[in-house]
Amino acid sequence: MIVRSLKEIENTHRDIKGASGTWRSKRIILADDNVGFSFHETTVYAGTESTFWYKHHIEAVWCIEGESELVDETTGKIYQIGVGDMYLLDKHDKHTLRAKTLSRYICVFNPPITGSEDHDKDGVYKLVK
DSSP, X not given: OOOOOHHHHTTSTTEEEOTTSSEEEEEEEOGGGOSXXXXXXXXXXXXXXXXXXXXXXXXXXXXXXXXEEEEETTTOOXXXXXXXXXXXETTOOOEEEEESSOEEEEEEEESOOOSOOOOOTTSOOOOOO
């Protein structure tokens, strides 16, 4: 059994601040936990815009705080995301997230990430095994 708190993760190798300065991710479960997925709490800062493309991962995202605009970069469709809303990037969808307010998300990645990943110039996490 694994039991962890956000408080014990803060300011450790599991607490990642994106180089873009637009987000912070507390990585609660990682690949080395050997459960087949990773589980994170991600904060996206108000007034920021980030484009992501999880070319190697499927991500489910559940909003637990704040309001954002989600843009599907393939179709141009725009979604309003708020507390209780979930989106699933089931087709490795390239997307842009515009945080209207400070927003927090619970995220699940498959395959799991190792923990040190940050987005490259295309918004991609490299696949690390």
